[in-house]
Amino acid sequence: MPELPEVETVVRAIRPRLLGRTFTGFWSDWPRQLATHPDPTSFRAQLVAQTVQAAGRRGKYIVLTLTHDTLLVHLKMSGHLSVVPAETVRDKWTHAVFALDNGHELRFRDTRKFGRIYLTPTPADTLGALGPEPLSVAFTPQHLADRLANRRRAIKPTLLDQTIVAGVGNIYADEALFAAGIHPETPASALDAAQVAALHGAIRSVLEQGIAREGASINSYVKPDGEKGSMQDAVNVFRRTGFPCYRCGTPIERIVLAQRSTHFCPRCQAPAV
DNA sequence: ACCGGAGCCTGTTAGC
DNA sequence: TGCTAACAGGCTCCGG
Numbered sequence: 001m002p003e004l005p006e007v008e009t010v011v012r013a014i015r016p017r018l019l020g021r022t023f024t025g026f027w028s029d030w031p032r033q034l035a036t037h038p039d040p041t042s043f044r045a046q047l048v049a050q051t052v053q054a055a056g057r058r059g060k061y062i063v064l065t066l067t068h069d070t071l072l073v074h075l076k077m078s079g080h081l082s083v084v085p086a087e088t089v090r091d092k093w094t095h096a097v098f099a100l101d102n103g104h105e106l107r108f109r110d111t112r113k114f115g116r117i118y119l120t121p122t123p124a125d126t127l128g129a130l131g132p133e134p135l136s137v138a139f140t141p142q143h144l145a146d147r148l149a150n151r152r153r154a155i156k157p158t159l160l161d162q163t164i165v166a167g168v169g170n171i172y173a174d175e176a177l178f179a180a181g182i183h184p185e186t187p188a189s190a191l192d193a194a195q196v197a198a199l200h201g202a203i204r205s206v207l208e209q210g211i212a213r214e215g216a217s218i219n220s221y222v223k224p225d226g227e228k229g230s231m232q233d234a235v236n237v238f239r240r241t242g243f244p245c246y247r248c249g250t251p252i253e254r255i256v257l258a259q260r261s262t263h264f265c266p267r268c269q270a271p272a273v
Numbered sequence: 274a275c276c277g278g279a280g281c282c283t284g285t286t287a288g289c
Numbered sequence: 290t291g292c293t294a295a296c297a298g299g300c301t302c303c304g305g
Contacts, residue, residue: 002298002299003298003299006298032281060299074299074300075299076298076299076300077282077297077298077299077300078282078283078284078297078298093283110282111282111283111284112281112282112283112284112297113281113282113283114281114282114283114299114300115299116300150274150275151275151276152275152276153275153276153277157276157277160299160300162299162300169298169299170297170298170299171298172298215298216298218297218298219285219297219298220284220285220297220298221298238298239298258276258277258278259277259278259279260298260299261296261297261298
């Protein structure tokens with residue numbers, strides 16, 4: 001379930017517990033999560049003795065820079081990372097465990113098993129196609145306008161395309177479109193310059209708010225320490241189907257676009273005439 | 274190049 | 290209460 005703010009929150013929590021640590025072991029009971037390796041044994045052989053030199057984020061990927069390689073983790077829908085003492089009891093959904101040189105373990109828990117782990121000397125193979133970081137100077141209204149031009153697809157699923165801008169998911173796409181006053185079914189190429197500028201600003205502000213609130217704990221997402229974020233208390237439309245819009249009182253509607261639930265206020269986000 | 278749909282997994286929730 | 294279908298914050302692959 002994590003999007004950019006949730007992944008950023010995870011990185012900030014685990015970074016101080018991983019920097020300078022050296023991996024001493026690895027275990028996995030779900031080889032399919034190892035995107036770059038056929039089995040846990042070969043993964044372990046390449047990982048062990050490498051030290052964590054940096055911990056960051058690119059889009060929704062967690063990026064750990066090691067001595068020789070880069071370790072990437074994508075949480076997908078249900079992934080959760082934590083650093084705990086090795087003696088802490090593991091539950092049945094913990095599918096990967098990275099042993100550290102201080103008696104702790106980095107654990108990857110993932111009920112739906114969609115998450116993926118990459119260990120590679122060439123992370124660009126995986127990260128290279130991502131669009132700009134939405135909170136960086138590279139993400140400009142002009143960039144967004146250029147990438148939306150000539151796309152007739154609805155703006156909502158277009159925002160979920162990680163090659164346009166990295167890190168926006170279903171919650172923040174809906175929230176950004178509400179903040180910008182844009183109907184989710186508007187063809188991307190039909191937005192005028194003012195709407196693109198509004199959307200650009202809205203994407204940034206909802207993501208910044210999400211980070212400040214340490215993510216949205218709407219289903220199962222919790223921070224690495226098990227505590228909840230608070231962005232769920234600040235959403236305007238996401239999963240508020242039937243409840244009155246905070247701005248105008250009109251009931252929030254839900255539709256499905258590109259197989260994803262989409263929530264909007266039919267009055268505040270009225271289609272262009 | 275673009276776009277929609279199936280599929281990957283398991284757990285939870287809504288509805289009868 | 291119990292069963293079933295729908296749903297879940299992501300993304301890849303395949304085909305038109």
